[in-house]
Amino acid sequence: MTGVSRRNFLNLVGAIGGSVALYNSSRAMGLIAETGPVSNYQIKPADKGAKKIVILGGGVAGLSVAYELQMAGYECTILEASHRIGGRNLTVRHGDLVDELGNANICKFDDEPNLYFNAGPARIPGHHQRLLGYCKKFKVPLQIKANANRLAYIHETNLFGGKPVRAGEYIADARGFMSELLWKGGNQGAFDEMLTKEDVENLMGYSRFFGDLGLDGSYKGTGRSGSLNDRMLEHVKVKPTQDFTEVLKSRTGLMAALTSENYDWGEPLMEPVGGMDGVVNGFARNLDAKIILKAQVQGIHNKDDGVTITYQHKGKLHTLEADFCFNNIPAHFMPGIDNNLSPEYMAALSEFKRGNLFKIALQMKERFWENEGIYGGISFTDQAISQIWYPSHDINAEKGVILGSYSWNDDENEKFAQMSLEDRIKVAAQCGDKIHPNYSSYIESGVSVPWTRMNHMMGCGAHMEPEVQDKNFAILQKAEGRHFLIGDQISQHAGWQEGALASADNALRVFSDMRTQAA
Amino acid sequence: MKFNKQLFSACFLFAAAFAPTEAAEPVPEEFGSCTVCHGVQLKGNPGTGAPRLSGLQTWYVENQLESFRMGWRGNHSADYTAEEMRAVASGLSAKQLKKAPSYVNETVSSLSFTHTDGDVDKGKALFASCSACHGATGGGNEALAAPSLLVQSDWYLEKQINDFRNGLRGAEKDDASGQLMAASVATLKTDDDINNLMAYIVHLQQQEMK
Incomplete structure (x- = not known):
C-alpha cells in the first residue's frame, strides 16, 4: 500500500x-x-561546598528545580523579574494586571472564580507524567477538559457556502468519501498486485464500516452526522453530504479531524480545577525557597567555586553569591545581560527566535454555544482567530469565558499584537459572528495576551531552525561552568509545561552527575 | 536576526574584556522596563532586536521618541520590533519623556562588533556620502538631525539601512529626515556595499575608543 x-x-x-x-x-x-518515564535518579544531597542555589526566573522549570533541590537539602533563592511567579503559566481573572509593554491593562471579567482565562498552557494529556506527578503530589485537583468536539464547528470563508459545518459532519463525510474510494479501488482490482485476495476483501469490509457505506460501497451520508429530524422519535433522516471536492480542500476540517490524533491532544485531556495556575500555587505551597519578585537580573558570572548574580530590586543593585545557578530566563534576553559565558554557549543561545503566540479571551453574558449543543472543545476557522475554545467547566452556568483566538500563524498573531485591546476584541467578534449568530452581542469584556509583548517575556514558543537545533541543544543542555539553562526553550516541546519540567529534570541529572564525579 | 557564529563569537570576545559587570548604576525605577529589551545599561540586544541606546545624543532620543509617538517610526506592520517600541513610546508619561533622553545618554556600556570581515577601504569610499550629514568621523550633526554613528551597534545600523531601503523606515510623509535618509541609502547597491560600509563604521568606532 x-x-x-x-x-x-x-x-x-x-x-x-x-x-x-x-x-x-x-x-x-x-x-x-x-517521552521517558519520570527520572528516578537521586539528586546528590547538599553539603558544605554545595548548598546555595540561585534560580533565575520563577517559571515552571525554575519552580520544579527549586522543589527538587529543596528536597535534597539545598537552600534556593528564586529571582523573578515580574510581579508574579509562574512564567507563562498565567491564569487571568477579575482585577489581574495584564502586563503588556506599552499597553498594561486590568482584566475586567466579573469577580467570579469560574470566569478565568488560561493565557499560556491550557491542557494536559495523560502522558505528561512529570506535570501530572506534581499535580498529584501537591493535591492540585484536575478535571477533564474536552479538546475535540464533534458538535463544534469548522468554518471556511470560501467553502461550504461560508457556513459553519459541525466537525462531526465533516469528519463523517471525509471518512465516508475516502472509504468509498478504497472500496471501489478494491472492487476494481486496484490493489490486486499489492494485496492478497483475502486482504482486499478485508479492506473492503473495513472500509464499509469505517465510512458507513452502503452495500454497493457508495457513501450517501450517515447517521453519524446527526439527523434532519427528531431521531429519538423517528428513523434517522440522513443529512445531505458536503461536496467531496470541498471536503478535500478544507484545512480546518483536516485540523478538526486530526485533533485527537495528535499525541499531545489525545483525549481525554485535563486541566486544574479553577485555572492552570493551580500548578503554580501547588509549587508555592510546598516551596521553602526565598522568592524575590521584581528582581531583574543584570549579571551572571561563573567563578571556579560558584556563581555571582547581580540583580536590581527596589531601585538598588544587589549581588548574590551561590554555589550553582539554574537559569530560566528567556534565552533571547541573555545577550542583554552581562555574563562571562563562553562565546560558543552565547552563540548557541543566540540562535533562538522569539515565538509570538497570541490569545484572546472573551467573557460572554450567556453560554449560547451550549444551546447549540456544544459543551467544551474547539471550533476551527480559516479566519484570523483560527480557533474558538469553549469551556469544559461550569456547564449550564449563566456566563462563561471562551478563548476567542488562538492561531499558529505568525503573521496573524503579529497583526493582533499591533492592535489596541479594543481592536483585538472587535476583530475576534467579527470573526466569531461568522460562526455563531450574534456572537458579538454576547461579549461583555475581553482580555488579550500577546506573548511577544508581555513584560519580562517578550515571546512564547521559542524555536530554532531545525538544521542548527541539535547542535545547539547539545551545548545548551549541558552545564556551562556552574550555570544550567532550563525552561521549555531547551526542550523539544516549547510552549508545554512538560517540556519545561523535562528541561529541569535534565539539568538536575547533569547537576547530580557533575557533583558525583567531583566527589 | 541571523548571526554568523564566528562573527558573533568575536563580538563576545570583545565584550568579555568588560567583565565582570557593567551594571554599576541601578536603573531608575521608571525606566525598568527599558532594560527588559534593551539590556543592562541599555547596551542593546540582538536577541530582542532592541538597539544599543547608551550614549545616544539627548536631542536624537527626544526626536526618535517623538517619531515613534507620531507614528513616523514603527508604523510598518512588517517591522515587528519597531511596532513594539511605538506601543511603548506611546505609553510613556510626560515625566518619563522628559527624563528619558538624559537617562539614555548617561548610560555606559561596551560596544560590541559583528562586522569585521568587510573591506574597510571600500567602506571608506562609500562613507563619503554619509559624512555630509553624519560628519567626517561619524560623530553626527544636530543641525542636520543626523545622529552619531559611533555609539550604535553595527547589527542595528545594518538593519536600519535595510529598513530604509525596503520602505520600513523613512516612508511616512511627515518624516522629513527619515525620507532624506531613505533617499540617501540608495547609494548602497548591494549587501556587500553595506557590509563594507559597516566595516568602516566599526573602524571609526574603534578609532574613537583609542
Whole structure:
C-alpha cells in the first residue's frame, strides 16, 4: 500500500500544524522515542561546598528545580523579574494586571472564580507524567477538559457556502468519501498486485464500516452526522453530504479531524480545577525557597567555586553569591545581560527566535454555544482567530469565558499584537459572528495576551531552525561552568509545561552527575 | 536576526574584556522596563532586536521618541520590533519623556562588533556620502538631525539601512529626515556595499575608543 506514504502524511500535517504538530505526530507514529518515564535518579544531597542555589526566573522549570533541590537539602533563592511567579503559566481573572509593554491593562471579567482565562498552557494529556506527578503530589485537583468536539464547528470563508459545518459532519463525510474510494479501488482490482485476495476483501469490509457505506460501497451520508429530524422519535433522516471536492480542500476540517490524533491532544485531556495556575500555587505551597519578585537580573558570572548574580530590586543593585545557578530566563534576553559565558554557549543561545503566540479571551453574558449543543472543545476557522475554545467547566452556568483566538500563524498573531485591546476584541467578534449568530452581542469584556509583548517575556514558543537545533541543544543542555539553562526553550516541546519540567529534570541529572564525579 | 557564529563569537570576545559587570548604576525605577529589551545599561540586544541606546545624543532620543509617538517610526506592520517600541513610546508619561533622553545618554556600556570581515577601504569610499550629514568621523550633526554613528551597534545600523531601503523606515510623509535618509541609502547597491560600509563604521568606532 503506497497511496498515502507516511512521509506525505507528515508533510501534510507539518504544513497545517507547524513543526510542533509534525514532531508530535512523528512521535505518535513511532518515529521518535517516547517521552521517558519520570527520572528516578537521586539528586546528590547538599553539603558544605554545595548548598546555595540561585534560580533565575520563577517559571515552571525554575519552580520544579527549586522543589527538587529543596528536597535534597539545598537552600534556593528564586529571582523573578515580574510581579508574579509562574512564567507563562498565567491564569487571568477579575482585577489581574495584564502586563503588556506599552499597553498594561486590568482584566475586567466579573469577580467570579469560574470566569478565568488560561493565557499560556491550557491542557494536559495523560502522558505528561512529570506535570501530572506534581499535580498529584501537591493535591492540585484536575478535571477533564474536552479538546475535540464533534458538535463544534469548522468554518471556511470560501467553502461550504461560508457556513459553519459541525466537525462531526465533516469528519463523517471525509471518512465516508475516502472509504468509498478504497472500496471501489478494491472492487476494481486496484490493489490486486499489492494485496492478497483475502486482504482486499478485508479492506473492503473495513472500509464499509469505517465510512458507513452502503452495500454497493457508495457513501450517501450517515447517521453519524446527526439527523434532519427528531431521531429519538423517528428513523434517522440522513443529512445531505458536503461536496467531496470541498471536503478535500478544507484545512480546518483536516485540523478538526486530526485533533485527537495528535499525541499531545489525545483525549481525554485535563486541566486544574479553577485555572492552570493551580500548578503554580501547588509549587508555592510546598516551596521553602526565598522568592524575590521584581528582581531583574543584570549579571551572571561563573567563578571556579560558584556563581555571582547581580540583580536590581527596589531601585538598588544587589549581588548574590551561590554555589550553582539554574537559569530560566528567556534565552533571547541573555545577550542583554552581562555574563562571562563562553562565546560558543552565547552563540548557541543566540540562535533562538522569539515565538509570538497570541490569545484572546472573551467573557460572554450567556453560554449560547451550549444551546447549540456544544459543551467544551474547539471550533476551527480559516479566519484570523483560527480557533474558538469553549469551556469544559461550569456547564449550564449563566456566563462563561471562551478563548476567542488562538492561531499558529505568525503573521496573524503579529497583526493582533499591533492592535489596541479594543481592536483585538472587535476583530475576534467579527470573526466569531461568522460562526455563531450574534456572537458579538454576547461579549461583555475581553482580555488579550500577546506573548511577544508581555513584560519580562517578550515571546512564547521559542524555536530554532531545525538544521542548527541539535547542535545547539547539545551545548545548551549541558552545564556551562556552574550555570544550567532550563525552561521549555531547551526542550523539544516549547510552549508545554512538560517540556519545561523535562528541561529541569535534565539539568538536575547533569547537576547530580557533575557533583558525583567531583566527589 | 541571523548571526554568523564566528562573527558573533568575536563580538563576545570583545565584550568579555568588560567583565565582570557593567551594571554599576541601578536603573531608575521608571525606566525598568527599558532594560527588559534593551539590556543592562541599555547596551542593546540582538536577541530582542532592541538597539544599543547608551550614549545616544539627548536631542536624537527626544526626536526618535517623538517619531515613534507620531507614528513616523514603527508604523510598518512588517517591522515587528519597531511596532513594539511605538506601543511603548506611546505609553510613556510626560515625566518619563522628559527624563528619558538624559537617562539614555548617561548610560555606559561596551560596544560590541559583528562586522569585521568587510573591506574597510571600500567602506571608506562609500562613507563619503554619509559624512555630509553624519560628519567626517561619524560623530553626527544636530543641525542636520543626523545622529552619531559611533555609539550604535553595527547589527542595528545594518538593519536600519535595510529598513530604509525596503520602505520600513523613512516612508511616512511627515518624516522629513527619515525620507532624506531613505533617499540617501540608495547609494548602497548591494549587501556587500553595506557590509563594507559597516566595516568602516566599526573602524571609526574603534578609532574613537583609542
